[in-house]
Amino acid sequence: MELAYALNKNTACAETRNDSCHAAGNKTLLDAEPGQTYIIKEINTDDDDMNSFLFRLGCYQGEPITLISKKKKSCIVVIKDGRYNLDQMLSEAIII
Amino acid sequence: MRIAFAGNPNSGKTTMYNALTGRNEKIGNWGGVTVGSKEFQLKKEFAGDKEVIAVDLPGAYSMSPFTPEEGITSEYVRTANPDAIVNIVDATNLSRSLFFTTQLLELGIPVVVALNKTDINEKEGTKIDVNKLSAKLNCPVFETVSTENKGLAEMIAKAISLAGTTQKAPYLQADIDLHDKNAVDAEDRKRYSFVNGIVNEVETRKTLSAETTSADKVDGILTNPIAGILVFAVVMWGVFWVSQAWLGPLVADWLVGWIETFQGWVAGQLENSPAILSALLADGIVGGVGAVVGFLPLVMVMYFLIALLEDCGYMARVSAVMDPIFKRVGLSGKSVIPVVIGTGCGIPAIMACRTIRDKRERRATSMLTTFIPCGAKIPVIALFAGAFFNGAGWVSTLSYFLGLVLIFLGALLIKGITGYKYRKSFFIMELPKWKAPSLKFAFKSMMERAKAYIIKAATIILVCNTVVQIMQTFNWHFQVVEEGAENTSILASIASPFAILLIPLGFGVWQLAAAAITGFIAKENVVGTLAVVYALTSFIDTEELAMTGGASTVAATMGLTSVTALAYLFFNLYTPPCFAAIGAMNSEMKSRGWLWGAIGLQLGTGYTIAFLINQLGTLFTEGHFAAGFVPGLIAEACMVAALILISKRVRAHFDEQYELHKASKAAKAAT
Numbered sequence: 001m002e003l004a005y006a007l008n009k010n011t012a013c014a015e016t017r018n019d020s021c022h023a024a025g026n027k028t029l030l031d032a033e034p035g036q037t038y039i040i041k042e043i044n045t046d047d048d049d050m051n052s053f054l055f056r057l058g059c060y061q062g063e064p065i066t067l068i069s070k071k072k073k074s075c076i077v078v079i080k081d082g083r084y085n086l087d088q089m090l091s092e093a094i095i096i
Numbered sequence: 097m098r099i100a101f102a103g104n105p106n107s108g109k110t111t112m113y114n115a116l117t118g119r120n121e122k123i124g125n126w127g128g129v130t131v132g133s134k135e136f137q138l139k140k141e142f143a144g145d146k147e148v149i150a151v152d153l154p155g156a157y158s159m160s161p162f163t164p165e166e167g168i169t170s171e172y173v174r175t176a177n178p179d180a181i182v183n184i185v186d187a188t189n190l191s192r193s194l195f196f197t198t199q200l201l202e203l204g205i206p207v208v209v210a211l212n213k214t215d216i217n218e219k220e221g222t223k224i225d226v227n228k229l230s231a232k233l234n235c236p237v238f239e240t241v242s243t244e245n246k247g248l249a250e251m252i253a254k255a256i257s258l259a260g261t262t263q264k265a266p267y268l269q270a271d272i273d274l275h276d277k278n279a280v281d282a283e284d285r286k287r288y289s290f291v292n293g294i295v296n297e298v299e300t301r302k303t304l305s306a307e308t309t310s311a312d313k314v315d316g317i318l319t320n321p322i323a324g325i326l327v328f329a330v331v332m333w334g335v336f337w338v339s340q341a342w343l344g345p346l347v348a349d350w351l352v353g354w355i356e357t358f359q360g361w362v363a364g365q366l367e368n369s370p371a372i373l374s375a376l377l378a379d380g381i382v383g384g385v386g387a388v389v390g391f392l393p394l395v396m397v398m399y400f401l402i403a404l405l406e407d408c409g410y411m412a413r414v415s416a417v418m419d420p421i422f423k424r425v426g427l428s429g430k431s432v433i434p435v436v437i438g439t440g441c442g443i444p445a446i447m448a449c450r451t452i453r454d455k456r457e458r459r460a461t462s463m464l465t466t467f468i469p470c471g472a473k474i475p476v477i478a479l480f481a482g483a484f485f486n487g488a489g490w491v492s493t494l495s496y497f498l499g500l501v502l503i504f505l506g507a508l509l510i511k512g513i514t515g516y517k518y519r520k521s522f523f524i525m526e527l528p529k530w531k532a533p534s535l536k537f538a539f540k541s542m543m544e545r546a547k548a549y550i551i552k553a554a555t556i557i558l559v560c561n562t563v564v565q566i567m568q569t570f571n572w573h574f575q576v577v578e579e580g581a582e583n584t585s586i587l588a589s590i591a592s593p594f595a596i597l598l599i600p601l602g603f604g605v606w607q608l609a610a611a612a613i614t615g616f617i618a619k620e621n622v623v624g625t626l627a628v629v630y631a632l633t634s635f636i637d638t639e640e641l642a643m644t645g646g647a648s649t650v651a652a653t654m655g656l657t658s659v660t661a662l663a664y665l666f667f668n669l670y671t672p673p674c675f676a677a678i679g680a681m682n683s684e685m686k687s688r689g690w691l692w693g694a695i696g697l698q699l700g701t702g703y704t705i706a707f708l709i710n711q712l713g714t715l716f717t718e719g720h721f722a723a724g725f726v727p728g729l730i731a732e733a734c735m736v737a738a739l740i741l742i743s744k745r746v747r748a749h750f751d752e753q754y755e756l757h758k759a760s761k762a763a764k765a766a767t
Contacts, residue, residue: 053162066306069316073420081189081305085416087523
């Protein structure tokens with residue numbers, strides 16, 4: 001019971017965080033237009049290893065990122081000279 | 097002398113390694129094909145009279161590992177002290193690759209940079225000033241194309257000549273506290289700006305990589321949730337159809353003719369020898385092994401087609417399009433790659449799970465991937481399709497489809513048991529540039545697998561068949577079993593107790609039980625053993641059988657109806673794979689609990705599927721349940737009870753861990 005509660009709370013936190021992001025006028029990759037290049041403002045995956053992995057691909061604050069196409073649950077981006085498919089959760093974590 | 101091959105994923109390390117050593121290691125156009133290190137001697141033409149060992153390592157983006165296979169690479173270059181490092185750099189993505197290069201240059205080991213895939217750069221009009229890059233990096237740089245052997249000889253000669261010297265790094269990380277995350281971040285940032293500086297100076301691009309190209313339009317379709325999955329289904333169906341219903345059987349028919357001629361010749365030669373010897377050699381060895389080898393063309397065509405798929409770059413797209421579906425059942429899009437590789441062989445498939453970052457997803461994938469019938473199961477499918485279903489193509493299609501369904505159901509079950517409902521699982525997959533698949537590589541890969549198949553048939557399967565033949569010929573007093581008293585043979589008395597368990601499934605006879613058991617040694621054994629125990633060796637020629645009515649002889653001898661035959665086939669397909677694959681599972685899972693869970697799940701699944709097909713099928717065709725319905729139901733109830741018990745224990749353990757975590761947090765807050 002306690003577990004379920006804790007987990008629910010967790011997701012609730014995630015939602016509020018997103019809301020606050022939107023309130024601050026921050027756009028994520030999900031709000032981007034295909035074909036446009038953006039500068040990454042922040043990477044926020046809540047996962048240090050993931051953040052540093054993205055860093056090593058050249059996906060970090062201040063670097064350009066280009067959206068090639070967007071689907072309901074994923075998108076294709078260009079980082080440095082490589083094309084990557086990102087899922088929804090990762091796209092949301094990249095603030096542009 | 098050892099030379100390590102390191103570089104980013106999908107930069108062409110293994111292709112280069114194969115070209116330099118003459119090996120045939122698995123290659124493919126996506127990141128993460130190589131998941132373990134491999135070493136072999138360089139060819140004489142490259143090494144001269146020196147003994148040089150090349151070490152192929154999994155791809156890595158940096159020295160800090162993210163997935164388990166990346167860890168192998170950083171650990172190797174750090175601790176194994178190779179005499180030189182060949183850093184393979186994907187010339188089409190210089191800006192990303194040099195990050196790792198500058199880290200390798202800091203190790204003090206001489207580095208030679210192989211600027212690979214320069215042919216693509218030429219096509220795209222990207223120019224890299226090699227001399228300037230070499231000066232900036234303070235190490236030799238060579239332009240190479242490993243697929244065409246271009247530039248390799250000069251590059252490797254330089255690496256050999258440099259061995260033993262020390263490398264001066266062009267960029268040194270400042271002395272920082274490596275535990276301080278912010279300091280590390282700042283250092284990495286500096287390193288990247290150093291790299292960006294180099295790239296700006298040496299690289300000129302005609303087409304910017306951010307421009308949308310026609311390849312992007314294709315990717316758009318292939319990663320579309322509806323169109324992409326449809327295309328994948330059609331492609332896989334095409335592979336199975338060509339290999340198992342059209343081209344494969346065509347070649348197999350021809351091959352089987354030769355095997356039968358050979359068997360006849362052997363029998364003729366042995367005409368005057370004792371009957372036992374003739375039975376052992378002609379029926380047991382030639383017949384049993386021949387039965388397995390006869391299916392080789394099906395397997396070879398399949399390997400060829402899969403190799404083409406792997407080489408063109410499609411796998412990354414499949415993985416991307418399947419991610420949302422796989423995520424829903426608690427796996428990752430990367431789980432698709434083991435599944436596709438698993439159509440060839442379960443062992444590399446299980447090893448390919450290493451590229452999955454999440455431990456639970458990784459273990460679950462390696463547990464489930466063998467539900468997809470592997471190459472060794474093709475003979476079993478083809479045999480039953482031929483003998484009981486007139487060679488109908490739907491049997492094979494259904495086998496693969498059901499395998500996929502079982503993966504989904506199994507994943508849901510694991511998700512339910514482990515109780516992780518809300519968790520973050522990110523998916524990122526590099527989409528490599530498309531390339532025309534190389535027929536030469538596909539042919540080589542096919543021949544390599546064919547060789548392995550024949551070796552297996554000539555060793556493990558041969559031995560098993562001989563043992564089965566001997567066990568069947570003699571009783572425990574080592575007397576030849578008399579005709580009509582087959583049930584007294586050693587084999588019969590060992591297999592009979594198992595056969596009782598199989599009564600609810602519709603095939604509770606010792607011959608079939610024995611074949612299923614030998615199948616755990618190698619799945620082809622099912623066919624070999626059936627050939628031996630029923631003394632039927634010509635059943636592989638399905639088309640001829642259908643014409644001569646031989647298929648019905650096979651069916652009649654085995655005493656199976658089409659319902660029980662299907663149940664038996666599926667039992668063999670979805671029970672645990674061969675011991676070798678179980679061993680691979682063990683080393684990937686690194687957990688006894690998970691391994692036993694996997695074996696239990698697979699046994700339970702095979703049993704349940706066979707039980708359902710037999711009982712429901714019999715009910716449907718004959719209007720009543722088959723024999724052993726109630727005992728079978730009891731067995732099923734026991735399995736469900738075991739599942740609930742395990743689930744409870746796992747969840748309790750999870751709660752416990754969570755509590756501890758909470759307690760430590762509270763303690764922290766209090767202090």
